[in-house]
Amino acid sequence: MTKRNGEMKLGVFFQIPGHQIGAWRHPEAGADQVMNFQFIKKLAQTAERGKFDMLFLADHSAVKFTDKTALEQSVNTSFEPFTLLSxxxxxxxxxxxxxxxxxxxxxxxxxxxxxxxxxxxxxxxxAWNVVTSYQEEEARNFNLKKQLLHSTRYQRAEEFVDVVKKLWDSWEDDTLVFDKESAKFADSSKMHEINHNGEWFSVAGPLNIARPIQGHPVVVEAGASEAGKELAARTAEVVFTAWQTLEEAKEFYRDLKGRMAKYGRSPEELKIMPGIYPVIGRTEEEAVENQKLLNNLIPEEAGVALLSRMIGFDLSGYDVDGPFPDVTVENVNAGKSRFQLLKDKADREGLTIRQLYQQIAGARGHREIKGTPEQISDQMQEWYENEAADGFNVMPPYFPGGLDDFVDLVIPILQKRGLFRVEYTGKTLRENLGLKRPANTLVEGRNSVKSII
Amino acid sequence: MTKRNGEMKLGVFFQIPGHQIGAWRHPEAGADQVMNFQFIKKLAQTAERGKFDMLFLADHSAVKFTDKTALEQSVNTSFEPFTLLSxxxxxxxxxxxxxxxxxxxxxxxxxxxxxxxxxxxxxxxxAWNVVTSYQEEEARNFNLKKQLLHSTRYQRAEEFVDVVKKLWDSWEDDTLVFDKESAKFADSSKMHEINHNGEWFSVAGPLNIARPIQGHPVVVEAGASEAGKELAARTAEVVFTAWQTLEEAKEFYRDLKGRMAKYGRSPEELKIMPGIYPVIGRTEEEAVENQKLLNNLIPEEAGVALLSRMIGFDLSGYDVDGPFPDVTVENVNAGKSRFQLLKDKADREGLTIRQLYQQIAGARGHREIKGTPEQISDQMQEWYENEAADGFNVMPPYFPGGLDDFVDLVIPILQKRGLFRVEYTGKTLRENLGLKRPANTLVEGRNSVKSII
Structure with a gap:
């Protein structure tokens, strides 16, 4: 039935209790459950019932706002990713x-x-979603007065990812022996120092844990800047990206997959998954009502602060019902691609600051799809079949209701159309995503390293 | 029945599959289960059945040996603490x-x-066990050629602990409001920047997570050096320590608790829990047999390497059946207190290198108690009632058998004697340990800080 071989991949972006900045105020949002593991456990089990490939946690190392009112109106407490995912x-x-x-x-x-x-x-x-951080406030929690330049952060990221992969490879797959008789727990000839000495890091290795089950955990990236695209073409296996139109998304898809050959990679080694923010109604009218309800939940100060933070430029001095001001991308040192994306959107659609923050308060630069389950499925199918996407990262407006609706109403349609799995078939995330298990790049002959002995 | 009010506190030290360096070779040790969560889950549930206050994970950021044979003969893979504890x-x-x-x-x-x-x-x-690390190899995994000096590491630790506590206090207990109607998720006047600017760290804060349930997670320390004792007297709530004799342990107990008053703390705000390594037999003969079996499991190279690493001095050139060499504590830059402890022990008991590594291969400087469940209980009672200990950190020789035996054979005797709880009574670890919930030191009037606004 589908024009492409195979099925689309789906992630669900767990921003709890909701993606929309005012969504915690939604009558069906679990606002006071944000620090309750039992609540989040049920969400994960719902996502698994929906056969999602993966659930995704964003992260920052600072509260999101310094403005008193915005701080008060938004959710700034959450579990740390490693502890929650474990x-x-x-x-x-x-x-x-x-x-x-x-x-x-x-x-x-x-x-x-x-x-x-x-x-x-x-x-x-x-899976590891690699980010370089963009909030000024994060730098101040780590001994810096201001954050490193965008380009510097990407240079560090390049080397960082390489070192991590070498460490994952520092034990060969069959290092563990467990032979009680001969007192050989491990084969030490299969444990390797990495002796990395780079511009940013000096790391001897080996790691003190056996090679991961997947060889390497799946590497996810998001950057859509030039530096971000090159890093992704060389190192990413999943790209979470943000596009508003089919044409933009197709162009990005072609562009990014076209950059992979020079790194010796084939296009199917990377899955491109744009974010979608589904506003679901059982009828078109109900979808419009749901969108209105959500828009009316956004407090003005929080909306302006969110938009300002996202584009790296403070809009709080401007008329909230006036146009996007005439500033250019050179004035910002973070989220450059997002700034341009949103400025273009405001200019193209003639949006006021309020209208723009209403549009991004949920999807935050990603694509909002409003409609019936059939309409939402149609849109996803169109992007998938036209090679604008290998799948999607779904961003429910609020939890649990927005996730329940997607799982109960949209997923069955995708399954019926043969666009999405009915059961998990892989044993690992990598297998479910259709990604091959990476070879060990440190083993002799490929990239010779001194053994630890 | 007991001479002291209240009950002793018990921790169990999860070094899997065993504390003794060759214990993974024990017929009843789960050597090939070390990376199996289901195995460790059962151990934790056994410990909970035994009503232990806590289970404890040590940690290092490097493999333990560089010597090929020792590396091969010992267990160098484990889960990372945050992921496993979560x-x-x-x-x-x-x-x-x-x-x-x-x-x-x-x-x-x-x-x-x-x-x-x-x-x-x-x-x-x-609970957080604060350590400063002592392995040379760890430094080489974090951009250093050699590790910082012992004294420098303690200076950094002092400041580190203070910053962490301030961050835990950066949200007051009642910051979260969840008021959907007025769009007030949190009371921002109760979120505080900490604006720490010290010798080692500059951290603005606040944290991006609500104040911990316990106010502060329990702070555990182990250092027995002068610097370690001062840090513990000021900041620790539990001390895991290592003593061989009742007199030494009593002296340490008196010394450490005596140092607390100058920091405005009372003695019961800190629980001193020496490690014990129980070799249990249903009869005395069985205990002796069990000890012999365990000693014979230790490969010679791994034994010498372990001892060398522990004292910060390489013994591999010396006759394994000769005496401990004539070196003094000035020659070592790590684990100074352990070096002295073990050298004293060897000198006092006239032990060869082999005999010493056999004695420390399990208990690693802690006290080995060999005997019947009654005998082990007697020894624990003696230390507890004579104020040599407020409780113990139990180090089973191997898992699961060594833990099962302690829970099934020793705990019931302690309970019958009124020395240990029959049911958990506290809701938190802090309550079970009898430690009070810390006040927020950043709230106005005590230690004034600028609010985030």
Whole structure:
């Protein structure tokens, strides 16, 4: 029935209690459940009932606003990704567990080790969403007065990802022997120092945990800037991206997949999954009503603050019912691609600041799809079949209701059309995504390294 | 029946599949289960059945040996503490979860946040074992050629612990409001920047997670050096320590508790829990046999390497059946207190290197108690009633058998004598340990700070 071989891939973006900045005020949102593991456990089990490939946690190392009112009106407390994903690994069986970790404020040894540990805990379901951070406030929590430049953060990220992969490879797959008789727990000739000495990091290795079940946990990236695209073409296996129109998305898809050959990679080694923010109604009218209800939940100060933070430019001095001001991308040092995307959108559609923040308060630059389950499925099918996407990262407006609706109303249609799985078939996240298990790049002959002895 | 008010506190030290370096070779040790969460889950549930206050994970950020043979003969793969403890939080209800994290290779913001997250996940059962790390190999995984000096590591640790506590206090207890009507999720006047600017760290705060359920997760320390004792007297709530004789332990107990008054603390705010390594037999003869079996499991190279690493001095060139060499504590830059402890022991008891590594291969400087369940209970009672200990950190030689025996044979005797709880009575680890919930030191009037606004 579908024009493409295989099925689309689906992630669900767990921003709890909702993606829309005012969604915690929704009558059906679990606002006071945000620090309750039992609540989040049920959400994960719902996502697994929906056969999602993976659930995704974003991350920041600071509160989101410094403005008193915006701080008060928004949700700034959440579980830290490694602790929450590890807990969720014990109450789910199939769904992938994607944690965001910044390369700007961490050390490769810790990151490689924790993802390896999560991968073993979950029997091969871990994935790392690599980000470079963009909030000024995060720098001030890590001994810096201001954050590193965008380009510098990407240079560090390049090296960081390489070191992490080498550490995952520092134990060969068959290192563990467990031979009680000969007192040989491990074959030490299969444990390798990496002796990395780079511009940013010096790491001897080996890691103190066996090679991950998946070889490497799946590497996810989001950057849509030039630097982000090159890093993704070389290192990413899933790209979470943000596009408003089919044409833009197709162009990005062609562009990014076209960059992979020069790194010796084929296009199917990377899955492009734009975000979608589904506003679902059983009828078109109900969908419009649901959207209105959501828009009216956004407090003005929080809306302006969110938009300002997203584009890296403070809009609080401007008329909220006036046009987007005439500033250019050179004035911002973060989220450059998002700034341009949103400025273009405002200019193209003639939006006021209020209208723009209403549009992005949920989807935050991703695509909002409003309609009946059939209409939403149509749109997803169109993007999938036209190679604008290999799948989607679904961003429910609020939890649990928005997720329940997607699982109960949209997924069955996608399944009926042969666009999405009815049962999990892979044992690991990597298998469910159709990604091959990486070879060990440190084994002799490929990239010779000194053994630890 | 007991001479002291209240009951002793018990921790269990999860070094899987065993504390003794060759214990993975024991017929009843789950050597090939070390990366199997289901195996560790059962151990945690056994410990909870035994009503232990807490289970404890040590940690290092490097493999333990560089010598090929020792590396091969020992267990160098394990889950990382935050990921494992978070997973265990979902399959247990009462037992405290103690994770070791080094202050030398981490950032206070991450550590404060992860322990807060674990505390929320577990409904108030998190504890942080503060260490400064002592392995040369760890430094080489974090951009250093050699590790910082012992004294420098302690200076950094002092400041690190202070910053973490301030971050835990950066949200007052009643910050979260969840008022959908007035769009007030949180009371921003109760969120505080900490604006710490010290010698090692500059951290603005606030944390991006609500104050931990326990106020502060319980702070555990181990250092027995002068610097370690001062840090513990000022900041620790539990001390895991290592003593061989009743007199030494009593002297340490008096010394450490005596140092607390100058920091405005009373002696009961700190629980001193020496490690014990129980070799249990249903009869005395069986205990002797069990000890022999365990000693014979230790491969010679691994034994010498373990001892060398523990004392910070390489013994591999010396006759394994000769005496401990004539070196003094000035020659070592790590584990100074352990070096002295073990050298004293060897000198006092006239032990060869082999005899010494056999004695420490399990208990690793802690006290080995060999005997029947009654005899082991007697020894524990003697230390407890003579104020050599407020409780013990139990180190089973191997898992699961060594833990099963302690829970099934020793705990019931302690309970019958009124020395240990029959049921959990506290809701949090802090309550079970009899430690009070810390006040928020950042609230106005005590230690004025600028609010975030």
């Amino acid at each position: 807990a969720l690994s014990t109450v789910t069986e199939h769904i992938g567990l994607v944690g965001t970790v910044s390369t700007t404020y961490n050390e490769p040894f810790h990151v490689a080790r924790r993802f390896a540990s999560l991968d073993h805990l979950s029997n091969g379901r871990a | 997973a265990l939080s979902t399959v247990t209800e009462h037992i405290g979860l103690v994770g070791t994290v080094s202050t030398t290779y981490n950032e206070p913001f991450h550590v404060a946040r992860r322990f807060a997250s674990l505390d929320h996940l577990s409904n108030g059962r998190a």
